[in-house]
Amino acid sequence: MSDMTSADGASSPAVLAPSVAELPHTRIEPKKGWVSVGLTDLWQYRELLVFLALRDIKVRYKQTALGAAWAVIQPLFTMLLFTLFFGRLAKVPSDGIPYPLFSYAALLPWQLFAYSLTESSNSVVANERLITKVYFPRLIIPLASILAGLVDFAIAFVLVIGMMIWYRVAPTWAVLALPFFVMFTIVTALAVGLWLSALNVQYRDVRYTLTFIVQFWLIASPVAYAATLVPARWRPFYGLNPMAGVIEGFRWALLGKSPAPGAMLWVSVAVVAVVLVGGLYYYRRMEKTFADVV
Amino acid sequence: MTDVAIRCEGLAKQYWIGERESYKALRDVITEAFTAPFRRLRSARSSDGNAGGEKPMIWALRDVSFELKRGEVVGIIGRNGAGKSTLLKILSRITEPTHGRADIWGRVGSLLEIGTGFHPELTGRDNIFLNGAILGMRRAEIARKLDEIIAFAEVEKFIDTPVKRYSSGMYVRLAFAVAAHMETEILLVDEVLAVGDAQFQKKCFEKFRQISTGGRAILFVSHNMAALRTACQKGIILDRGGVVGKGEINAVADQYLAALSTDCGTESIETKTFVLGDVSITSNDGPVIKTFDSVEIRTRILAKAEVLNPGMFVSILTLDNQRVAALAFNDFTKIKSLSGGEWCELGFRIERFPLLAGEYQIEIDLTDLDHHKIELVNKKYLFEVVESPVYGGRKIDRWFGLVGLQAQAFGGPVAAEAGDKSVATLG
Numbered sequence: 185m186s187d188m189t190s191a192d193g194a195s196s197p198a199v200l201a202p203s204v205a206e207l208p209h210t211r212i213e214p215k216k217g218w219v220s221v222g223l224t225d226l227w228q229y230r231e232l233l234v235f236l237a238l239r240d241i242k243v244r245y246k247q248t249a250l251g252a253a254w255a256v257i258q259p260l261f262t263m264l265l266f267t268l269f270f271g272r273l274a275k276v277p278s279d280g281i282p283y284p285l286f287s288y289a290a291l292l293p294w295q296l297f298a299y300s301l302t303e304s305s306n307s308v309v310a311n312e313r314l315i316t317k318v319y320f321p322r323l324i325i326p327l328a329s330i331l332a333g334l335v336d337f338a339i340a341f342v343l344v345i346g347m348m349i350w351y352r353v354a355p356t357w358a359v360l361a362l363p364f365f366v367m368f369t370i371v372t373a374l375a376v377g378l379w380l381s382a383l384n385v386q387y388r389d390v391r392y393t394l395t396f397i398v399q400f401w402l403i404a405s406p407v408a409y410a411a412t413l414v415p416a417r418w419r420p421f422y423g424l425n426p427m428a429g430v431i432e433g434f435r436w437a438l439l440g441k442s443p444a445p446g447a448m449l450w451v452s453v454a455v456v457a458v459v460l461v462g463g464l465y466y467y468r469r470m471e472k473t474f475a476d477v478v
Numbered sequence: 479m480t481d482v483a484i485r486c487e488g489l490a491k492q493y494w495i496g497e498r499e500s501y502k503a504l505r506d507v508i509t510e511a512f513t514a515p516f517r518r519l520r521s522a523r524s525s526d527g528n529a530g531g532e533k534p535m536i537w538a539l540r541d542v543s544f545e546l547k548r549g550e551v552v553g554i555i556g557r558n559g560a561g562k563s564t565l566l567k568i569l570s571r572i573t574e575p576t577h578g579r580a581d582i583w584g585r586v587g588s589l590l591e592i593g594t595g596f597h598p599e600l601t602g603r604d605n606i607f608l609n610g611a612i613l614g615m616r617r618a619e620i621a622r623k624l625d626e627i628i629a630f631a632e633v634e635k636f637i638d639t640p641v642k643r644y645s646s647g648m649y650v651r652l653a654f655a656v657a658a659h660m661e662t663e664i665l666l667v668d669e670v671l672a673v674g675d676a677q678f679q680k681k682c683f684e685k686f687r688q689i690s691t692g693g694r695a696i697l698f699v700s701h702n703m704a705a706l707r708t709a710c711q712k713g714i715i716l717d718r719g720g721v722v723g724k725g726e727i728n729a730v731a732d733q734y735l736a737a738l739s740t741d742c743g744t745e746s747i748e749t750k751t752f753v754l755g756d757v758s759i760t761s762n763d764g765p766v767i768k769t770f771d772s773v774e775i776r777t778r779i780l781a782k783a784e785v786l787n788p789g790m791f792v793s794i795l796t797l798d799n800q801r802v803a804a805l806a807f808n809d810f811t812k813i814k815s816l817s818g819g820e821w822c823e824l825g826f827r828i829e830r831f832p833l834l835a836g837e838y839q840i841e842i843d844l845t846d847l848d849h850h851k852i853e854l855v856n857k858k859y860l861f862e863v864v865e866s867p868v869y870g871g872r873k874i875d876r877w878f879g880l881v882g883l884q885a886q887a888f889g890g891p892v893a894a895e896a897g898d899k900s901v902a903t904l905g
Contacts, residue, residue, distance in 0.1 A: 207663060210586070212571060213579035235611040239597055239604075246599045317594045318612055319571035319586075475573040476493065 219468050225321045232320055236328035240303075241335050255336035256343055259291040266291075270408045279410045279442045282351045285344075286435070290407040292340055293369045293434040297427060298398050299333040300370055304377025305394055309384050312478045322471040323464075326381050330370055337366070344438070356440030365434040372426045372456050378463030382470040385478050406431050411448065423451030426459075483664050483695035484546040484569065488578035490719075491539040491564050538564040540719045541578070548584075548663070551686070551696040553706035553727055555734045556716035557860060562699045565716070566590055566666045569697070584663030584695075587613060591668070593653030598642035602633055602652055605641055609656045623659045630681075631655035651678055658685045665689065665696045683709060703731050703837070703862060735862055736765040749853035752788075752844045753780040755821065757859045759840065761831075768866040769834050769874070769882040776825035777842060783818040790824055791843040794833070795858070802833065802880055808845070832881045834874060835865040 226233075245251045263284055270276040271283030278286035307329035308315065308322070315322065348355070384390035405427040406413070414422045422428045423445075429452025432445040539561045546552055554562045567573045569580060570588030595612040596605050606627055610620040620627075628637055631652040633644070641649055667686075686709055690696055700706050706713065706727060713730035715723035723733050747754045755778035761771040775792055789808040795801050805826055816822055839858040846853075868874040868882045 207584045210571075210582040211579060212568060212575065212582065214574050214576060229614075231617050232611040232614075235608045239600065239608055242604065243597055243599045313591075314595050314612065316567075316572065317591045318588065318614075320612070320614070472574045475567065 215472060221464050221468060222321055222323070226323055229320050229324055233324050233328050233331075236324065237331035240329065240332035244332060244335075252335075252339055255339040259288060259295050259340050260343065262291055263288040266408045276409045277413070279412060281353070281435075281439055281441050285347050285351050285353060285439065286410075287408060288344055288347060289435045289438050290405075290431045292337065292344060293365065293430055294402065294405065294407050294427070295340065296333050296337045296366070297369050297373045297430070298402070299336060300330040300373030301377050301380070302394060302398065303329040303333065304374060305380035305384055305390060307377075308381045308474060309388075309391070309478060315478055316475050322474060323467065326374065326377050326467075330374060330377070334366075334370075348439070353439055353441070355438065358437045358440045358444070361437040362434070365430060365437050368433070368453070368456070369430050371460060372430055372452075375456050375460035375463050378467045379459070382463075382467045385470065385474055401425075401427060404428075410442065411445070412443070420447040420451050423448035424455055426452040426456045428452060481548045482545055482581075483548045483550075483584055484544075484580060484582050484697070486545075486569075486578070486580045487543050489539055489542040489565070489568060489575050489580060490537060490577040491561075491568060491573070492535050492576040493538050494535060537719050539568070539575070539716075542716070542719075542721055543578075544714055544721065544724060546664075546695050546697060548695050549690060549693050550712060551690045551698060551710045553710035553713040553730075554697065554699045554716060555703075555706065555713055555730065559718075560716040561719040562716055563590070563668060564719075566668050566697070566699060570666050582664065585614070586664045586666060587657075587660040587662035588666040589613075589657045589668065590666070592657050593649065596641060596649070596653060599640050601640055602628075602637040602644070605652070606656055609653065613657060613660055614662070615660060619661065627652075627655045627659050630658065630685075647678075654678075654682060658682065658689075663694050665694065667696060668699045703735065703864070707731055732766065735864060747855050749844060749855060751782055751785060751846050751853060753782065754842065754844065754855050755779065757840065757842065759859075759861045766864045767831065767861065768864055769832065769868045770830045770884075773828045773831035774825060775828070775840065776823060778821055778823050779844060780821050781816040781818055785816045785818075785846050786814070787846070788813055788816045788822075788824075789845040791845065791852075792826060793841040793843075795839045795841055796880070797837050797839065802838065830884070831863075832883075833863050834868065834876065834878055834880055834882050835863050836876050836880075837862045 245254065248254065250257065266287040267284045271278065271287070276283075281289075304326040307325045310329075311325050314320075315325070380390050380394070404425055411419060411422060411428055411432045429445055429449040432442065433449050436442045436444050542561070542565060544552075554565065556562050564573075566588065567590065568575050569582070570586060570590065572588075572590075593609065595609055597608065600608065603624075606624065607617065607620055611617065628634055631648070631654070633648050633652050636644065636648065641652070644652070683705070686696065686698075696709075698706065698710055710727045712725065713723075713727040713734075714721055715730055715734050717737075723730055757775075757777045759767065759773060759775045761767045761773050763771040767773055777790065777792075779788070779790070781788060787808070789806065789812075791804055791806050793801055793804040807824055807826075810826075813822070813824075837860060839860050841858055842855045844853045844855060865873040865875055868878075869885075874882070
């Protein structure tokens with residue numbers, strides 16, 4: 185052991201450093217004020233985004249007896265409950281769509297949203313180890329945490345196809361807008377998640393408020409009932425809850441029966457745009473303290 | 479720029495006391511909002527500007543400047559809390575400096591910890607890709623080196639097993655293997671060589687030597703002075719956030735050890751009954767402690783009120799808290815009483831101090847037999863025994879164990895008939 189300096193002297197250097205001219209230059213200094221979103225940096229690290237998302241997907245249902253079935257069980261049972269209480273007993277109108285299909289079609293984007301919001305809000309705190317030990321664009325963390333929800337969504341989506349066949353509801357051309365609404369669901373969750381994840385680093389209150397927020401938001405969104413329940417002239421204001429636009433739009437795109445969301449949707453889009461841009465800047469501003477505070 | 483890899487100018491980092499900023503509950507912010515105007519009034523009056531002294535700040539780093547050239551391996555030396563890790567964190571862009579700047583030419587790979595992001599449920603193979611990506615490697619780069627990494631870690635058979643089933647040795651080897659195959663021009667390494675068995679550590683050393691001969695720059699933080707002397711050409715000593723010495727590694731290491739061994743700590747610590755002043759461990763045979771020196775451990779204590787039969791336990795522990803030896807003052811001699819407010823010195827002289835090279839810590843318990851109390855001083859004092867030719871010939875390092883034995887060797891050819899008579903041969 186004591187001769188470790190002299191051992192293996194024959195092995196040649198494996199790598200030669202590239203010439204000086206092509207070495208990237210980084211300057212580290214305190215950043216003041218507003219900073220850019222850092223898209224180029226994000227693009228450089230896109231593979232990490234994929235690996236982190238893959239990790240979450242692979243790990244999600246490890247050591248569970250029912251595995252990926254959980255992705256269907258949750259919306260399915262919520263739908264049964266809603267059908268019993270709202271559909272049968274309270275007789276909530278459902279835009280002429282069979283109530284089970286009506287509520288399940290809304291639960292799909294809702295579950296995706298609730299999952300993405302919860303995961304992204306907790307993501308920075310949950311990945312404390314990474315943040316305090318390695319550099320990478322911090323935006324990767326909430327972004328990656330959201331992607332795993334899409335797998336659950338895809339699994340749960342299979343059931344809605346079955347239900348549409350059962351209830352003989354054929355999709356219309358509106359179905360082409362579906363990808364847009366899936367994207368919109370995720371972006372809405374991300375917009376709010378950016379704020380909450382950065383706040384969560386400073387204030388752990390977020391963790392406890394989150395369950396409440398999600399519950400509250402579910403009641404405030406047209407999942408168990410139709411947005412048409414809201415008087416027409418108030419509907420644009422209802423759009424201030426972006427999930428109203430998302431869910432009504434999703435239901436319209438998938439089933440083609442509900443009225444297409446008009447002004448309400450555009451209000452929702454505008455709200456999300458504002459929250460997203462604000463969230464991005466707030467997150468970027470706070471991220472330099474993450475490693476010190478988390 | 480010519481051959482400079484890293485240039486730091488006046489780097490400084492300020493933290494709230496307690497090393498890290500603690501996260502707040504919203505409640506605190508609300509109370510703060512209410513009390514803030516009053517506090518501002520008070521601090522305006524006291525005019526020391528430190529917001530009423532409520533949030534004391536410490537400088538984890540102050541005015542650190544140095545240059546690291548390509549092909550150089552530089553060791554960063556310093557006690558716990560000297561700012562070594564903070565420096566690495568700033569250079570790896572994990573946290574921002576408060577002042578100053580650093581320029582870096584080349585990609586930086588930072589190993590502040592190995593196995594960052596390893597997930598226990600994922601297989602070895604998945605974890606290689608994940609960990610590689612976290613360290614900033616490209617997917618293609620990892621795929622190209624996959625076999626090499628697996629072979630280096632010696633986990634071929636288990637590569638498709640979840641790493642939670644790995645032994646801790648395998649886990650660490652795999653984690654290091656990924657890190658060792660980074661191809662960045664600059665490497666920042668924190669203590670990672672303190673892992674794995676001796677055989678694997680040697681392998682890691684070789685890997686680092688190869689890396690530096692490849693023209694890359696390495697900044698290396700370690701407590702292991704022997705490792706630093708072997709691996710580095712230059713050293714930088716940090717103390718309380720500032721650079722107190724730099725230069726050729728052996729000179730710097732000696733300077734550090736000399737300072738360390740004479741003065742374990744000068745801040746006094748209070749327990750219920752006592753105040754413990756400075757603790758020191760010195761060699762009577764030179765500036766640094768070597769095996770078989772005559773060594774003295776001294777403490778100064780003050781009793782807050784009169785104490786009968788004061789005593790102390792001095793324990794020597796390894797860095798992983800294995801108790802190597804302990805001495806009880808009252809087993810040797812007794813002091814009848816100590817009047818309140820009076821300083822006194824207690825100590826031990828140890829002839830032929832047996833510990834071999836390495837870092838150790840001293841733990842002190844103060845006792846007061848009258849009240850049957852044992853008060854553990856909540857601080858460990860670090861010291862180092864330097865490699866020396868204990869048995870005469872070469873320098874003896876940690877491989878030879880913890881203690882030096884006062885052994886004599888004998889032997890020679892055995893006479894033919896004497897061999898089978900009195901001594902039963904083994905095997």
